[in-house]
Amino acid sequence: MKNKKAISIVLGLMCFALTLGICVQLKTVKGSNSVISQNYEENNLKAEVLRYKEKYDNKYKELEKAEKELEEERQKSIENNSYLEQKEEEIKQGNKIIGMTEVTGAGVIVTLSDSKKDASTALNVSELLVHDADVLSVINELKNAGAEAISINDQRLVPTSSIVCGGNIIEINGEKVGAPFEIKAIGLPEQLAALSRPGGYLEILKGATVGVDLKKLNSITIPKYTGVITYKYAQNSK
Amino acid sequence: MIAIAILIGCVLGAILGMNTPMISYTYSSYLAIAIIAALDSVFGGITSVIKKNFDLKIFITGFFGNAILSILLTILGEKLNVDIYLAAIVVFVGRMFTNLAIIRRYYVDKWSNQLKEKNEKKD
Numbered sequence: 001m002k003n004k005k006a007i008s009i010v011l012g013l014m015c016f017a018l019t020l021g022i023c024v025q026l027k028t029v030k031g032s033n034s035v036i037s038q039n040y041e042e043n044n045l046k047a048e049v050l051r052y053k054e055k056y057d058n059k060y061k062e063l064e065k066a067e068k069e070l071e072e073e074r075q076k077s078i079e080n081n082s083y084l085e086q087k088e089e090e091i092k093q094g095n096k097i098i099g100m101t102e103v104t105g106a107g108v109i110v111t112l113s114d115s116k117k118d119a120s121t122a123l124n125v126s127e128l129l130v131h132d133a134d135v136l137s138v139i140n141e142l143k144n145a146g147a148e149a150i151s152i153n154d155q156r157l158v159p160t161s162s163i164v165c166g167g168n169i170i171e172i173n174g175e176k177v178g179a180p181f182e183i184k185a186i187g188l189p190e191q192l193a194a195l196s197r198p199g200g201y202l203e204i205l206k207g208a209t210v211g212v213d214l215k216k217l218n219s220i221t222i223p224k225y226t227g228v229i230t231y232k233y234a235q236n237s238k
Numbered sequence: 239m240i241a242i243a244i245l246i247g248c249v250l251g252a253i254l255g256m257n258t259p260m261i262s263y264t265y266s267s268y269l270a271i272a273i274i275a276a277l278d279s280v281f282g283g284i285t286s287v288i289k290k291n292f293d294l295k296i297f298i299t300g301f302f303g304n305a306i307l308s309i310l311l312t313i314l315g316e317k318l319n320v321d322i323y324l325a326a327i328v329v330f331v332g333r334m335f336t337n338l339a340i341i342r343r344y345y346v347d348k349w350s351n352q353l354k355e356k357n358e359k360k361d
Contacts, residue, residue, distance in 0.1 A: 004239060004240070005239070006294075007240060007294055008239045008240040008242070008243035008244075009243060010294065010298060011240055011243055011244055011247070012243035012244060012246055012247035013247060014247070014276075014280075014298070014301055015243075015244045015247030015248045015251060016247035016248070016250050016251040016254075017251065017276070018251065018273070018276050018277070018280070019247070019248045019250075019251030019252050019255060020251040020252075020254055020255045020258075021251075021255075021269055021272060021273045021276065022251075022255070022273055023251065023252055023254075023255020023256055023258075024255050024258055024260075024261055024269065025266060025269050025270055025273060026255075027255070027256070027258075027260055028260050028261050028266040028269075029266065
């Protein structure tokens, strides 16, 4: 009897270990949505990329902290000086216009996602995808409708922004951005929502079975541009 | 009793496994080879029960020993840049198939014997 008890406890423990291992493994494989490789080299490269990303994030946090300190110093130095205060206000206004500050306001969120239609049934697979030109056209229409700030998947559009095709992704501000594209625009929502008018560009995209979604919201936050804008060649004309 | 213990172990393992955080991608290959080794031991255990030479001590040491040894071999293989885990998979899966064949033969024989006896009784 005692022997049987011991056997059952041991077998239970072993089953526990085995199912635990299998479940954890399944979860890990599912979570890391890439081809499993047991190649030492590839894993090393992957780990290195992650390490650099972490380093970058840390540095960026430091930068943000430094910027905050600078802001505080500025506030201190412009106290009791109306001329400087006015200049500060001007700088803030300028930053807002070129997209160097986070902004909040009413607007719309347009989501463009690749068609869910089976690609093998389509005559032209290219029609089922969202292209850089589609994003560009939507952005253009939004700007025409008076959008004041626009971001695509949290990439803020600034005067130096470009939207180019990069194979299966598109590049915005030099950063890789993949479908679905979430385009946030701040402006008068009713006006921006005219994007979905009959005959508008969204209608054309819908006709190509591309996933289109337009939401009007009272409060949207658009992040600031994280890069640096430098002008080397443009000089102030006299 | 044994069946209940196995069931509880499996359920607990599954629940805990679903709730644990994802392990690092690098270690998942080790875990995979350990799972294969453990599965091999389980099939080996079933075969030995059929052959009536089951020994719990050998079963337990085989279960954990094989898993740990295969992990160590995989690590060694990565250090030497030789895919030793391939050899481990070939051996384990090959043995699994052998054991499965033995189990299958045993049950098919048993079943056909039963069928034969039934027919003889009818006659």
